[in-house]
Amino acid sequence: MSEIILTPKEQPQVPLEANTITPDSFAGKNIDEISNIAIWNGNKQFRLSEFFDVQGESAENPSEIKIIIDGDIYNTKRIGQSMTAGEITVKGNANMYVGAEMDGGKITVEGNVGSWAGQDMKGGELTVLGNAGDYVGSAYRGDWRGMSGGLITIHGNVGNEIAEYMLGGKMVIKGNVAIMPGIHMNGGLLIIEGNVVARTGGEMKGGTIVVKGVIDEFLAGFKYLGVERNIEVEGEIIEGAFYKFKGDLATKGASGIVYAAVAGNGHIVPK
Amino acid sequence: MELVKNVVCPFCGTLCDDIICKVEDNEIVGTKNACRIGHSKFVHAEGAERYRKPLMRKSGELVEVSMDEAIDKAATILAESKRPLMYGWSCTECDAQAVGVELAEEARAVIDNTASVCHGPSVLALQDVGYPICTFGEVKNRADVVVYWGCNPMHAHPRHLSRNVFGRGFFRDRGRPDRTLIVVDPRKSDSSKLADIHLQLDFNKDYELLDAMRAVLLGHEILYDEVAGIPREKIYEVVDALKNAQFGILFFGMGITHSRGKHRNIDTAIMLVEDLNDSAKFTLIPMRGHYNVTGFNQVCTWESGYPYCVDFSTGTPRYNPGETGSNDLLQNKETDGMMVIASDPGAHFPQKALERMAEIPVIAIEPHRTPTTEMADVVIPPAIVGMETDGTAYRMEGVPIRMRKVVDSGLLPDREILKRILKKVKEIKAASK
Numbered sequence: 001m002s003e004i005i006l007t008p009k010e011q012p013q014v015p016l017e018a019n020t021i022t023p024d025s026f027a028g029k030n031i032d033e034i035s036n037i038a039i040w041n042g043n044k045q046f047r048l049s050e051f052f053d054v055q056g057e058s059a060e061n062p063s064e065i066k067i068i069i070d071g072d073i074y075n076t077k078r079i080g081q082s083m084t085a086g087e088i089t090v091k092g093n094a095n096m097y098v099g100a101e102m103d104g105g106k107i108t109v110e111g112n113v114g115s116w117a118g119q120d121m122k123g124g125e126l127t128v129l130g131n132a133g134d135y136v137g138s139a140y141r142g143d144w145r146g147m148s149g150g151l152i153t154i155h156g157n158v159g160n161e162i163a164e165y166m167l168g169g170k171m172v173i174k175g176n177v178a179i180m181p182g183i184h185m186n187g188g189l190l191i192i193e194g195n196v197v198a199r200t201g202g203e204m205k206g207g208t209i210v211v212k213g214v215i216d217e218f219l220a221g222f223k224y225l226g227v228e229r230n231i232e233v234e235g236e237i238i239e240g241a242f243y244k245f246k247g248d249l250a251t252k253g254a255s256g257i258v259y260a261a262v263a264g265n266g267h268i269v270p271k
Numbered sequence: 272m273e274l275v276k277n278v279v280c281p282f283c284g285t286l287c288d289d290i291i292c293k294v295e296d297n298e299i300v301g302t303k304n305a306c307r308i309g310h311s312k313f314v315h316a317e318g319a320e321r322y323r324k325p326l327m328r329k330s331g332e333l334v335e336v337s338m339d340e341a342i343d344k345a346a347t348i349l350a351e352s353k354r355p356l357m358y359g360w361s362c363t364e365c366d367a368q369a370v371g372v373e374l375a376e377e378a379r380a381v382i383d384n385t386a387s388v389c390h391g392p393s394v395l396a397l398q399d400v401g402y403p404i405c406t407f408g409e410v411k412n413r414a415d416v417v418v419y420w421g422c423n424p425m426h427a428h429p430r431h432l433s434r435n436v437f438g439r440g441f442f443r444d445r446g447r448p449d450r451t452l453i454v455v456d457p458r459k460s461d462s463s464k465l466a467d468i469h470l471q472l473d474f475n476k477d478y479e480l481l482d483a484m485r486a487v488l489l490g491h492e493i494l495y496d497e498v499a500g501i502p503r504e505k506i507y508e509v510v511d512a513l514k515n516a517q518f519g520i521l522f523f524g525m526g527i528t529h530s531r532g533k534h535r536n537i538d539t540a541i542m543l544v545e546d547l548n549d550s551a552k553f554t555l556i557p558m559r560g561h562y563n564v565t566g567f568n569q570v571c572t573w574e575s576g577y578p579y580c581v582d583f584s585t586g587t588p589r590y591n592p593g594e595t596g597s598n599d600l601l602q603n604k605e606t607d608g609m610m611v612i613a614s615d616p617g618a619h620f621p622q623k624a625l626e627r628m629a630e631i632p633v634i635a636i637e638p639h640r641t642p643t644t645e646m647a648d649v650v651i652p653p654a655i656v657g658m659e660t661d662g663t664a665y666r667m668e669g670v671p672i673r674m675r676k677v678v679d680s681g682l683l684p685d686r687e688i689l690k691r692i693l694k695k696v697k698e699i700k701a702a703s704k
Contacts, residue, residue: 013604013605013607014354014605014606015603017585040585041353042352042353042354042584042607043354043355043379043380043583043585044353096594115593115594116591116593116594134593141395141398141590141592142395142398142399179531179532180532183535184399198479198531199478199479199532199535202478202482202535202539203482203538203539203542217479218494219479219483219494220479220482220483220486220493220494220495220498221482221483221485221491221494222494223492223494248482248486249486249491250481250482250483250484250485250486250489250539251485251542252489252546268494270494270495271496
């Protein structure tokens with residue numbers, strides 16, 4: 001695998017939009033050509049080399065390219081957007097839309113990311129070691145088809161409306177979640193290892209949500225199906241005892257499933 | 272004294288079109304039919320300080336300058352910013368808004384209106400799940416079940432109830448006695464006092480209550496005996512009233528668009544209305560605030576494809592409230608130059624957004640001295656639409672109404688000011704190529 005190292009210079013106050021930082025757009029270009037790739041700073045375009053030092057060696061095929069962003073790019077959006085192969089590692093924070101519309105390959109962010117990480121994801125792997133904002137693995141605004149494949153793992157906490165309109169693939173949140181995880185979910189698997197504030201699976205019609213932590217408030221539109229032990233979801237066994245709910249019966253023809261760990265969730269079961 | 276009849280009130284989205292203005296010496300001195308808020312706007316009550324000359328901030332003070340100098344400065348700020356924001360638009364007419372969208376495209380700016388802090392969530396929801404809307408005429412003539420959710424029209428839209436609930440209609444010839452009025456509000460209000468049913472739900476629990484109501488409507492049991500502080504039996508009673516409506520209408524306001532969950536509250540409320548149509552006829556209307564906030568969303572949609580929060584920075588319109596909303600851009604310190612027109616974010620935006628406004632150059636196209644003009648670098652006073660100049664505005668349910676000119680101010684209308692700035696921005700952009 002050939003490595004291309006981008007060392008960020010100072011991040012500008014008006015954010016950068018760098019959907020061209022992908023193995024796909026770097027493939028077949030030499031380092032000079034990569035340095036000249038255009039990125040947006042507000043409404044003006046600049047060369048990549050204005051904001052990053054570019055080193056390393058490129059390759060013909062995107063699957064042979066690993067891009068290492070060696071620093072914090074907290075004000076750069078759209079890293080790895082639409083990538084289909086190869087690898088990107090960010091050794092710091094990144095802004096919105098990391099791995100949006102991603103179809104393959106692997107992205108690892110060592111810090112935090114902004115909202116819409118993995119928006120409309122179709123395949124590949126996105127891992128964030130820090131926190132993420134709202135709308136992880138969501139749909140594009142106004143679309144009713146969200147993430148359809150791939151794997152998103154967030155090690156920290158996330159915000160609202162993650163897995164919005166999710167259709168397929170898998171998302172694992174190791175930290176806590178704000179409100180409305182799996183809103184309008186239609187398929188796929190969402191595993192939350194931490195706690196959820198409220199509205200788990202609001203208006204969901206399909207798919208599975210597993211919550212290992214505590215759900216503060218639950219929606220009345222679900223149907224309680226009893227306790228299940230060592231559940232099997234999408235071919236994997238999750239150990240422990242879970243309350244099982246079906247819903248959200250506020251929507252016509254809903255058959256989504258929410259599992260909530262028995263430990264800590266006694267208050268959401270009907271008396 | 273002259274009486275000018277059939278004047279349209281330029282205050283709220285109810286857009287009352289039966290106002291009579293009393294005019295003396297080219298000044299409006301009184302009104303008939305207007306509510307107190309509308310009357311105050313017509314007669315400039317409350318010691319409003321009116322600007323009549325363009326102003327620019329020089330060594331900290333706003334000083335009078337020529338129109339050309341103010342236009343030049345405004346155009347320079349817009350043309351030179353990397354991420355200019357053009358906010359407001361809801362208190363001006365549609366032709367001005369259309370020039371505004373063209374100016375935003377030319378300056379590669381983000382254009383956004385006050386919807387992003389009021390009914391923006393409703394716009395997001397209707398894009399997701401649809402918009403079963405009707406007109407005031409249908410409500411007055413047909414509605415037998417009227418729901419006000421998260422709004423207090425007695426104070427915010429004072430003639431709304433008299434036109435839509437108390438008013439006599441073709442199929443509701445007794446007016447109020449022929450209608451069931453339901454108010455959903457965590458607080459007791461002057462509107463809830465008039466209601467047949469007041470659902471006094473817990474704060475921030477609109478989504479939870481709607482979820483339970485929808486499940487009940489579809490014939491399911493609900494998990495809990497009480498949802499959002501409302502007992503199960505009460506929920507059954509209300510759902511029963513809704514689904515037996517001959518013609519039901521849901522009016523909804525800020526209390527639901529900006530409580531926890533925002534657009535998802537509206538999304539599920541719209542779906543409730545949609546599902547109610549299996550057994551009843553049911554529609555909805557958002558309680559839009561500014562008199563032409565709806566108009567901007569119409570104009571912006573037909574010009575750019577998106578209703579608000581439109582980002583022209585790369586030359587193609589893009590749209591994502593949460594990233595391209597005015598408060599997102601200000602609070603994330605993304606924007607580096609701002610134009611405010613026909614609104615007053617200085618009085619209404621959160622502290623963190625104002626901090627950014629204080630750091631960057633601000634242009635205010637604004638007839639009065641406001642908190643926004645206090646932090647502006649350029650102030651250009653226009654003629655007030657609906658009083659000093661004419662134009663089209665859209666009522667809250669999307670009915671376009673022509674606003675009248677009542678008196679003459681000698682000031683330029685917004686559309687003329689914007690056209691001049693647009694011409695200048697084009698010159699600056701051409702020179703820098």
